[in-house]
Amino acid sequence: MDEKKLENAQEWLDPARDPDSRARAATRAMSHDQKMSWVSGPMAIPGNGAKKPEGAIGSAGYFPAMPALGLPAQQQSDASLGIGNLADVRPGDTATALPSSLMLGASFDPALARETGQVVGREGRAKGFNVVLGGGANLLREPRGGRIFEYVSEDPLLTGHIAGGSVAGIQSCHVVSTIKHYAINPEETGRVMISSDISEAALRESDLLAFEMAIEIGQPGAVMPGYNLVNGVWASENAFLLTQVLRDDWGYRGWAMSDWGATHTTVKAIMSGLDVQSGANIDPEPFFGAPLNEAIRTGTVPAERLDQAITRQLRSLFAVGAVDHPAKPGGTIDYEAHKAIARRAAEGGIVLLRNENALLPLRKTLDRILVVGAHADSGVLSGGGSSSVTPTGSLKLKGAEFAGVPLEKVYHPSSPVQAICQLVPNTEVIYDDGKDHAAVSEKAREADVVIFFAELWRTESQDVQGLALPDGQEALIAELAAANPKTIVVLETGGPVLMPWREQVPAILNAFYAGSGGGEAIAAILFGQVNPSGRQPYTTPLSEADLPRPEQINPDTVISNPGEPVDKPIVHRDYDIEGADVGYRWFSRTGKSVAYPFGFGLSYTQFEYGPLQSEADLASVSVVLTNVGPVAGAEVVQIYALRDGDASFQPRLVGFSKVSLAPGETASVAVEIEKRLLARIEGEEWVREAGRYRLEVRSDALTPITGSTLALPRWTRSLRHDAPID
Helix, strand or coil, X not given: CCHHHHHHHXXXXXXXXXXXXXXXXXXXXXXXXXXXCXXXXXXXXXXXXXXXXXXXXXXXXXECCEHHHCECCEEEXXXXXXXXXXXXXXXXXXXXXXXXXXXXXXXXXXXXHHHHHHHXXXXXXXXXXXXXXXCECCCCCCCCCCCHHHCCCCCHHHHHHHHHHHHHHHHCCCCEEEEEEECCCCXXXXXXXXXXXXXXXXXXXXXXXXXXXXXXXXXXXXXXXXXXXXXXXXXXXXXXXXXXXXXXXXXXXXXXXXXXXXXXXXXXXXXXXXXXXCCCCCCCCCCCCHHHHHHHHCXXXXXXXXXXXXXXXXXXXXXXXXXXXXXXXXXXXXXXXXHHHHHHHHHHHCEEEEEHHHCCCCCCCXXXXXXXXXXXXXXXXXXXXXXXXXXXXXXXXXXXXXXXXXXXXXXXXXXXXHHHHHHCCCCEXXXXXXXXXXXXXXXXXXXXXXXXXXXXXXXXXXXXXCCCCCCCHHXXXXXXHHHCCCEEXXXXXXXXXCCCCHHHCCEEEECCCCHHHHHHHHHHHHCCCCCCCCCCCCCXXXXXHHCCCCCCCCHHHCCCCCCCCCCCXXXXXXXXXXXXXXXXXXXXXXXXXXXXXXXXXEXXXXXXXXXXXXXXXXXXXXXXXXXXXXXXXXXXXXXXXXECCCCCCCXXXXXXXXXXXXXXXXXXXXXXXXXXXXXXXXXXXXXXXXXXXXXXXXXXXXXXXXXXEEEECCEEEECCCCCXXX
């Protein structure tokens, strides 16, 4: 290296300098070929005709190191719910499986989200990864969506804070996290040919607001557009999303990477704001390879645009410390400590939906417990796809397929049956798979309590067809309840399911996909070692007919996976039906009853609220909270806003805080209010009209506890983050 290059190297490798200047200096030092090697890369997993690139650890993506410049390779791993190992590309490698993001959303606990994010960051870095593909922030507009377990909730505020906390936790470990799938990408069936059609104002007030808040909180190093189109334009080359909103309005400085096999053009994509073609071997051609080289040579794409794409990547790597603290395989991982965190996350997210006659918590002096279904003797169900994590000892069954890679149906090795046996060693615990209804019903009659594990597997690449429990489970619940009136249902469903049977059983737990500590967490809730504090992150409808789009896309009429030619017309989905009123706001607007609303959850203790106190400028509100019950517990203080005289302004969550209190303990709880949720988009501004607004503490989206009304002046805020905020 000559003297000039050495001087530059010292400049960009100086940790005292700011990430932007370091990134610009490093970009100047790179050759054209080096720059090109970082804008297009293959999937680093053998399959679909590809081989693992030389130097790659083996995972989602790889971009080569530049040793002469002191720059490490980009080793990228799937990491929505832990460090993935699709197709066992790293033979025998294990990882901690976190609860699903939806379960994390049910915790209403951003601090817990940050802590679980740190688990991903630590394990990723110890395995040699410096970029992880996490941060799912799409809203649950489609409750039958195959991938919704990777997302947080149907609410923008909750989603923004939980996803942002997760990203912040990952990046605190010197690892870049993405945020995805940008934007409005709620369906898997037909995902590579669906256009999500919606007005700009409604989009900015809902899905984009969730991403905006998550980016503000987490500062993710990369943004990943989805496979879908938005208003007729592929998300990966949508200038409105990637340039106008992300760059011009939000001032985002990281890079935009495509999803794997989601790039469609060269010039349009890069000039609209896409910086990297990921999984280029899945696309019909390497758009950011030779075609981009030619476009730069002819001047169709300015060379400065290539520099910009590289600088954005380097800036993010420098900002999180991925260059100063390079990741190396073979690091030490405390799997037991991480499993304990995963267990606490599951305990914080399990929702007690029903508890008639205080059946729960169960007594530890029962003689006989019958546990039925869902391989509860082996583990807890997880979702399928690129987010799948397979700790050592997982049960793996045939599932689906993605781009030539099998997607297994995995049960994480945290057996509820074993966990129950450990808690009640003097009780006879019997497991039955439930396939013989008559035989298991006979066993139910002889048990003190029956615990039925209901399951619905969801996976990337396909939506579930309908919201009913499959494989005769609904009939079996009815039969077990008839045989034993103390039948408890535990849901492992990764999202909402219809519950026409819910009043036939006295107790229901929503356990989502609970991860590496899930079995122990479920047992701890059942027997009262832990007081349930989760709240529903979505609305459970009474009927699919009540949804904004009751009819589903026929999977036989569409293409759902990248790598397959889209030889059919684009399917346009109308999301202006509900617009910004996603989930509980849709049900409020239509006046439809629901089985369980967003924010609902029971406890083994009781809480009382004092009057709600509001500050004049509504920056925050406060309320006195007391645990008046017999045991310690955590309450989620939920603040909803309404506008007097405006029927179009649906009640919406504007602030929340989770508080733990001992029996008899009182605390004054301050809750920050998100002003944008009281406003609407008008032109280039958020505008809150002058008027009377009511703030209510609610136990869920439908049930007020206490509140106050105050007159507020007109308030505006520019959409642009570099403009004055107030």
